[in-house]
Amino acid sequence: MVDVAIIGAGQTKYGNHQLGMKGMWAEAAVNAFDSVDKDFQPNQIDEAYIGSVAFGGGQLGNTAALLTEHTGMQGKPVRRVENACASSGFALRDAWMAIKSGQADVVIAGGIEKMNDLTPERKRFWLGVSGDTEWERLAGLTFPGTYALMARRYFHEFDSTHDDLVNISVKNHYHGLDNEVAHIRKDVSFDKAKNGFMVADPLTLYDCCPTSDGASCVILAADHVVSQFTEDPVWIKSSAAASDYLALHDRPSITQLMATQKAAKRAYSMAGISAEDVDIAEVHDCFTIAELFATEDLGFTERGTGGHFARENRGRRNEGTTCINPSGGLKSKGHPLGATGTGQTVEIFKQLRNEVESTRQVRDANIGLSHNVGGSGATCSIHVYGRDRD
Amino acid sequence: MKDFHPWHGYLVASEEDCHYICSTWQLGEQCVFGYDSDYTTMAVALIKFLTAREHPVILKVIDEKISIDVLAASTEHEIADSGYTLSCNSDASLAMFLDDAPVVAPPTEAMKAINPETYSKINQAWDEESNERNISQGAYVSGQQYSESLESRLSLTAQSHDVLIWPQRQMDADGVVIEDNIMRLRPTGTVTSWTKLSAAGAPSEFAIRAPILGGIATVMVQTTDGPNGVFLLVDDDTTTPEIGASVDLVVRRLYAQEGLIRYGLKAILKN
Numbered sequence: 106m107v108d109v110a111i112i113g114a115g116q117t118k119y120g121n122h123q124l125g126m127k128g129m130w131a132e133a134a135v136n137a138f139d140s141v142d143k144d145f146q147p148n149q150i151d152e153a154y155i156g157s158v159a160f161g162g163g164q165l166g167n168t169a170a171l172l173t174e175h176t177g178m179q180g181k182p183v184r185r186v187e188n189a190c191a192s193s194g195f196a197l198r199d200a201w202m203a204i205k206s207g208q209a210d211v212v213i214a215g216g217i218e219k220m221n222d223l224t225p226e227r228k229r230f231w232l233g234v235s236g237d238t239e240w241e242r243l244a245g246l247t248f249p250g251t252y253a254l255m256a257r258r259y260f261h262e263f264d265s266t267h268d269d270l271v272n273i274s275v276k277n278h279y280h281g282l283d284n285e286v287a288h289i290r291k292d293v294s295f296d297k298a299k300n301g302f303m304v305a306d307p308l309t310l311y312d313c314c315p316t317s318d319g320a321s322c323v324i325l326a327a328d329h330v331v332s333q334f335t336e337d338p339v340w341i342k343s344s345a346a347a348s349d350y351l352a353l354h355d356r357p358s359i360t361q362l363m364a365t366q367k368a369a370k371r372a373y374s375m376a377g378i379s380a381e382d383v384d385i386a387e388v389h390d391c392f393t394i395a396e397l398f399a400t401e402d403l404g405f406t407e408r409g410t411g412g413h414f415a416r417e418n419r420g421r422r423n424e425g426t427t428c429i430n431p432s433g434g435l436k437s438k439g440h441p442l443g444a445t446g447t448g449q450t451v452e453i454f455k456q457l458r459n460e461v462e463s464t465r466q467v468r469d470a471n472i473g474l475s476h477n478v479g480g481s482g483a484t485c486s487i488h489v490y491g492r493d494r495d
Numbered sequence: 496m497k498d499f500h501p502w503h504g505y506l507v508a509s510e511e512d513c514h515y516i517c518s519t520w521q522l523g524e525q526c527v528f529g530y531d532s533d534y535t536t537m538a539v540a541l542i543k544f545l546t547a548r549e550h551p552v553i554l555k556v557i558d559e560k561i562s563i564d565v566l567a568a569s570t571e572h573e574i575a576d577s578g579y580t581l582s583c584n585s586d587a588s589l590a591m592f593l594d595d596a597p598v599v600a601p602p603t604e605a606m607k608a609i610n611p612e613t614y615s616k617i618n619q620a621w622d623e624e625s626n627e628r629n630i631s632q633g634a635y636v637s638g639q640q641y642s643e644s645l646e647s648r649l650s651l652t653a654q655s656h657d658v659l660i661w662p663q664r665q666m667d668a669d670g671v672v673i674e675d676n677i678m679r680l681r682p683t684g685t686v687t688s689w690t691k692l693s694a695a696g697a698p699s700e701f702a703i704r705a706p707i708l709g710g711i712a713t714v715m716v717q718t719t720d721g722p723n724g725v726f727l728l729v730d731d732d733t734t735t736p737e738i739g740a741s742v743d744l745v746v747r748r749l750y751a752q753e754g755l756i757r758y759g760l761k762a763i764l765k766n
Contacts, residue, residue, distance in 0.1 A: 229699040239636055239644065240662060243749050243759060244725040245711045247698050253690035254715050254725070261688070261738050306691045354715065354723040359688065 119439030147177030156193030157443030194446030194477025194486035265412025281433020288439030317439030343375035380404030517588035553578035627754035
């Protein structure tokens with residue numbers, strides 16, 4: 106079966122972006138086009154998959170058609186992919202499958218979200234639409250609340266306290282400090298993160314990712330056309346995904362994400378690797394407790410030891426075996442819902458090609474992983490990347 | 496009627512053919528509703544008090560201030576040509592009687608003083624939220640969707656399918672259609688986790704009331720019969736839960752949308 110490589114990747118800066126959706130998408134797409142080593146024209150693209158929640162509802166229908174007509178892809182088969190915060194992780198998977206199936210040779214996967222030009226009330230409505238509206242939301246829960254329930258239960262079941270989450274927040278802000286596209290670029294001390302404003306007890310402001318504007322875009326190519334575009338591709342060694350019950354109360358356990366565990370098992374098997382082989386991982390830390398879960402569910406540490414992993418700074422750049430969230434993660438880099446998944450891929454692509462800012466380059470990274478979660482774990486996609494094709 | 500019993504956050508006095516329930520809150524000398532109570536929630540509590548004691552409830556007249564739909568979905572009672580009259584008083588109390596309406600004074604010694612400012616603001620907030628012209632930015636649970644799951648929401652009706660399943664669903668994880676083998680879960684359980692959301696973190700349907708209450712508290716509960724659920728806490732501005740605490744699940748107001756008050760179960764901590 107055909108192998109799939111990434112030949113280009115680009116994104117906007119995350120944060121309060123002055124451009125609207127069309128402008129942001131164009132910026133990300135052009136950055137991706139320009140990153141291709143050899144000549145590349147957008148009319149060479151066969152298909153496009155764009156992840157977005159369409160936050161605010163401004164262009165809820167035919168989002169992809171509108172965006173791609175502004176980036177030289179008019180007439181191509183395009184569509185919006187929606188799986189909450191995992192929208193573009195799944196767009197990437199769909200793009201990968203389009204090439205794997207033999208129906209396309211060059212495919213765009215991207216994502217976009219415009220989150221910061223809404224009134225506070227409208228914003229809070231849209232922040233809640235991906236959770237279980239009928240039961241959880243009428244019990245007062247948005248995602249800070251659901252992850253707070255998970256965190257408190259985790260502290261009850263295992264040897265861990267909020268201080269472990271503080272360590273994760275401090276690490277991710279440290280990683281994002283020199284990332285030019287990060288939303289929040291500031292060093293955060295342990296004390297400041299520990300004593301932040303309480304959003305959803307026990308989670309403080311420093312446990313929660315920001316709401317960001319942003320767009321991201323990656324270009325995939327089939328093995329038989331890769332050399333037309335680059336001699337230095339990053340190969341997608343596996344793509345896997347899974348789902349789980351939407352509402353927490355339907356799950357057997359709320360201290361782990363089964364969708365992550367199922368997808369990880371398939372991703373490692375397909376790539377022929379184990380968790381120990383991963384050098385860098387962009388994991389979905391919408392809340393710090395989500396990163397703690399991810400370190401366990403992805404197999405970087407045993408179940409119940411995520412607190413120790415965080416306490417011992419084992420995910421810190423160039424200090425542990427696997428660097429967790431070298432970009433700063435959602436916590437520092439930001440979380441424009443639909444753009445986050447392929448934004449993670451942009452980071453892995455650049456890290457593996459030694460193209461990020463020198464101060465934050467992870468040394469000798471050959472295997473990367475991205476982990477994109479929808480909501481409180483109802484959906485999850487995982488991709489494994491490598492410098493080598495085999 | 497002298498002997499009052501604490502019940503689901505209210506006070507109940509009961510004799511053979513005459514029963515009375517009132518709020519635990521007072522404003523000056525006046526018995527007033529708590530922040531998420533009304534005559535409907537109180538009527539539900541009174542009928543549940545009686546049925547828990549195996550006292551059959553046959554109603555002849557139901558005061559128009561009480562939602563018949565909510566009463567039907569929440570309690571086990573009959574409606575017949577002869578039976579009790581369920582009548583609301585001018586304060587936060589109501590009575591259920593066969594012949595004459597009793598004259599009962601709320602037991603002030605067992606009641607708590609409510610914060611006048613908060614009480615006033617909450618009432619204004621409910622009025623604003625309940626106004627049909629108030630376009631809620633809250634999660635849209637349509638009237639039909641709300642009605643479809645009302646009995647499950649208010650009476651914990653579950654499916655018996657090897658294990659008990661609540662809320663109800665169509666198929667199990669193996670794709671087997673779950674038959675309508677319905678039973679009601681006991682409205683009791685244990686807190687397995689909890690959080691208190693700041694007003695800023697609360698869903699937008701609570702945007703008017705949450706700032707007044709200083710946030711809203713939610714508990715995850717494993718019911719006595721097994722299934723889990725998440726519920727708002729009753730009087731959440733004054734209570735802090737703990738994992739392992741026992742709760743009763745009681746009917747209260749949740750929020751209002753498009754002029755319709757939505758009711759649901761909330762958790763009340765047992766002493």
